[in-house]
Amino acid sequence: MGVPTRPRVAVHKFSSCDGCQLAFLNLGEDLLALAERVELVHFAEAGPLDPDAEADVAFVEGSVSTPADLERIQRIRRHSRMLIAIGACATAGGIQALRNGADGAQWAAQIYSHPAAVASLERSTPISSHVAVDFELWGCPVSGPQILAVVNSLLLGVAPRDDADKVCSECKRRNFACVMVSRGIPCMGPVTRAGCGALCPGLGRDCYGCYGPAENANTDALAAQFGRQGLDPSAIARRFRSINSQAPAFLAAADKARMQRDE
Numbered sequence: 001m002g003v004p005t006r007p008r009v010a011v012h013k014f015s016s017c018d019g020c021q022l023a024f025l026n027l028g029e030d031l032l033a034l035a036e037r038v039e040l041v042h043f044a045e046a047g048p049l050d051p052d053a054e055a056d057v058a059f060v061e062g063s064v065s066t067p068a069d070l071e072r073i074q075r076i077r078r079h080s081r082m083l084i085a086i087g088a089c090a091t092a093g094g095i096q097a098l099r100n101g102a103d104g105a106q107w108a109a110q111i112y113s114h115p116a117a118v119a120s121l122e123r124s125t126p127i128s129s130h131v132a133v134d135f136e137l138w139g140c141p142v143s144g145p146q147i148l149a150v151v152n153s154l155l156l157g158v159a160p161r162d163d164a165d166k167v168c169s170e171c172k173r174r175n176f177a178c179v180m181v182s183r184g185i186p187c188m189g190p191v192t193r194a195g196c197g198a199l200c201p202g203l204g205r206d207c208y209g210c211y212g213p214a215e216n217a218n219t220d221a222l223a224a225q226f227g228r229q230g231l232d233p234s235a236i237a238r239r240f241r242s243i244n245s246q247a248p249a250f251l252a253a254a255d256k257a258r259m260q261r262d263e
């Protein structure tokens with residue numbers, strides 16, 4: 001896990017909205033300090049442009065969604081000692097993976113006047129479906145402090161901490177009132193991975209699961225709770241079939257709800 005004192009770092013974009021790269025840029029002064037401790041060899045949003053540069057650590061944003069993505073991710077893996085997938089697109093296929101359970105070609109035909117010009121794979125898939133991934137940072141987008149924590153761990157030569165606890169635990173730590181208990185709002189926090197600091201409950205709204213499934217997520221219990229709160233099986237399926245729809249725990253929960261709807 002050890003890396004050189006001034007490691008070469010690359011940030012690559014695949015099919016995505018750029019929001020996770022912005023989490024880097026939003027680090028502000030911390031990013032400037034970081035730039036002195038690492039050598040940024042490729043980061044198109046920030047300036048350095050050398051997509052084939054050898055890197056000690058490559059951060060990869062976005063899903064594999066096009067034929068060009070398929071070829072490029074293999075090249076990046078060959079040029080990178082350590083590869084870290086950042087964000088829901090890279091870890092679970094992202095919102096664009098909603099097409100995986102639909103007729104994507106029909107969607108393209110309905111939207112574009114020349115759908116044949118759209119070079120799009122039938123499915124949007126996470127980076128780990130194609131190459132070995134050394135670490136995953138979940139979230140839509142990932143948080144800047146999480147990125148800094150990972151880089152600092154790597155600079156110290158230790159494995160980054162994988163926080164697979166649940167958003168509920170962050171609510172408790174921060175003393176936020178539970179929106180599900182106090183206001184009856186269905187909340188994905190009990191099955192969602194921590195890391196955002198319970199951002200949404202802190203603002204008085206429900207978590208919608210953007211950090212993906214937590215470890216040992218009891219989706220059956222949460223689906224039953226949603227049912228008691230008045231959500232029908234279709235609505236429950238939609239709660240799980242969102243930004244992280246292809247994460248196995250959420251995919252299975254959505255399929256189960258849909259089967260109940262169709263019974």
Ligand code: SF4
Pocket residue numbers: 016017018019020021061062086087088089090094095139140141142
């Ligand atoms: S995970 Fe979210 S914020 Fe990050 S690139 Fe994908 S859509 Fe954008």
Ligand code: SF4
Pocket residue numbers: 167168169171172177178179180181187188189190198201206207
């Ligand atoms: S608001 Fe949501 S995340 Fe927070 S404790 Fe309640 S259920 Fe859990």
Ligand code: SF4
Pocket residue numbers: 140167192193196197198199200201206207208209210211212
């Ligand atoms: S509370 Fe849930 S939806 Fe909101 S930022 Fe955190 S993980 Fe994402």
